[in-house]
Amino acid sequence: MHDFENGIPATQISGVEWTKSTYSNPSGNCVELARLPGGDVALRNSRDPGGPALVYTREEIAMFLHGAKDGEFDGMVGQS
Structure with missing residues (x-):
């Protein structure tokens, strides 16, 4: 079993599939999630x-x- 700490470089997490929302824009402004x-x-x-x-x-x-x-x-993405 792995024990991953917050702030770990994502490159140190191997063997997982990162998933990005289909709502992500072409410039890639999004977050990705992976099940560990x-x-x-x-x-x-x-x-x-x-x-x-x-x-x-x-x-x-x-x-x-x-x-x-x-x-x-x-409200986090509302008008500024």
């Missing part, structure tokens, strides 16, 4: 695939996705 061995989920900036990855538990990602689907974070 053991069930945790890593998140990285698609513009910096070798940069740091944040690691969350499956439950943390599930709660975030529920909130996003319910529109709880819509």
Whole structure:
């Protein structure tokens, strides 16, 4: 079993499939997620695939996705 810490360089996470939203724009401004061995989920900036990855538990990602689907974070991308 692997133990990945927050901020680990994404290049040190091997054997996983990074997934990017189909809503990502052509310049790649998006985040990518990968399921890690053991069930945790890593998140990285698609513009910096070798940069740091944040690691969350499956439950943390599930709660975030529920909130996003319910529109709880819509104000984060509202008009400035």
